[in-house]
Amino acid sequence: DAGVIQSPRHEVTEMGQEVTLRCKPISGHNSLFWYRQTMMRGLELLIYFNNNVPIDDSGMPEDRFSAKMPNASFSTLKIQPSEPRDSAVYFCASTKTGGFTEAFFGQGTRLTVV
């Protein structure tokens, strides 16, 4: 398995533009997580899904952020409109649900909003 795949690896966009980050979890994993990492706030959990259903989105900063998981092999995190303070590295992780399972992280998407 290629692991958790995120795209793009780097994104530079202008303030006000829509940004879509993509994630392909490991096949067979049924839980998916989106994290944001900045120097100031560290690694923050934004939202997580189980069996394609959002379970907890309490970490989503505001209405400009939305996440979807239309099927078991794909998820998106969208920011509309983007702002400079959204600049961060966004990580996606997946795991199997139930008992102990380790979470596997993607390489992240470095977003810069100018």
Next chain:
Amino acid sequence: DAKTTQPTSMDCAEGRAANLPCNHSTISGNEYVYWYRQIHSQGPQYIIHGLKNNETNEMASLIITEDRKSSTLILPHATLRDTAVYYCIVRSMNTGFQKLVFGTGTRLLVSP
């Protein structure tokens, strides 16, 4: 989930053992201790986990005190590639969902 406390940073000489402490004094009986690390510019990577017994795998050893209020991650022979931020996480298994909440971690610098 219980809160953890870790030192901000630690140094270790290459080839020596790195002992990374973690306090989790409010841990409850059904909560596990997990360790992840994040090497610069990469996503976090799982290292090891435990409930109350000491654990060892190919990467590290985990020593949990008898009262479970603290633990130590041991890298027996640290290498330069072990330079990373190490996160200690406590998480209950009751919900069935592995919700991982990261603290600030310990920045380990392994020097030649």
